[in-house]
Amino acid sequence: MSETIQRKVALVTGAGSGIGRACARRLLANGFTVVLAGRRAAPLEALVQEAHERSEEALAVPCDVTDAAAVDALFDTIRTRYGRLDLLFNNAGRNAPAVDIDELSVDDWRAVVDTNLSGVFLCTRAAFGLMKQQTPRGGRIVNNGSISAHAPRPFSIAYTATKHAITGLTKSVSLDGRRYDIACGQIDIGNAATEMAERMARGVPQANGEIAAEPLMDVEVVADSLLHMAQLPLSANVQFMTVMATKMPFVGRG
């Protein structure tokens, strides 16, 4: 019987580390076929190896999400290999040096916009096209926002601007997707213990100019949340979910 039930197909960008890896592992463990994308092949292949040892179905496709041709090739592979996509987790992201606005180079600005915003657009554009044509029609897109989609940290103009922009992108896709049974939601994470967030535990600039260490939460909590969103029927959607370290500075203005 299980052979006649098609596994749901998911694509996770930035799957080789941190939140993407934890979420990919969780989806695999819950019966999803997972396509793993990221620029570096080695961590993706390591995850595929691990998945195959557990008889899970994973495929590594190295891809730079800022490269439109590479994203098209990624989706060609998904279409050819699996014929459909049920879940896109737009997770790949990056930060820029924490400097005053006038000291941020144009190249650093563009690199963050290209990855955190245009990369999400390119993957969403391709997923939308596939999801609206496939049978059964529809699918789900989850965008990885941030607490920075709500409030900036000091010295974070590029990161904060792109994460705020993701909120608009999420709302647009959510609206335009209705006609095609495409649900779109956003997960706004605060201080999950990954390489990117390591510096939070060491001490980061606060609004009052002090440097303070901040509490982190286990990245597995994010995987729990993403799985919950991923397993909903397409008739229901978590539009926005904020999952954060309980005592991090945000609520209460500090």
Ligand SMILES: NC(=O)c1ccc[n+]([C@@H]2O[C@H](COP(=O)([O-])OP(=O)(O)OC[C@H]3O[C@@H](n4cnc5c(N)ncnc54)[C@H](OP(=O)(O)O)[C@@H]3O)[C@@H](O)[C@H]2O)c1
């Ligand atoms: N950790 C947190 O507390 C936190 C809080 C809020 C939001 N987030 C968001 O969560 C996401 C993942 O962050 P993380 O904490 O897990 O950090 P991370 O371990 O640095 O993960 C970032 C991932 O994105 C991939 N990536 C970067 N640029 C890429 C590109 N151009 N094309 C394809 N893949 C690319 C990286 O792989 P390659 O280098 O191999 O490409 C890496 O696997 C980001 O969007 C981040 O903004 C994290």
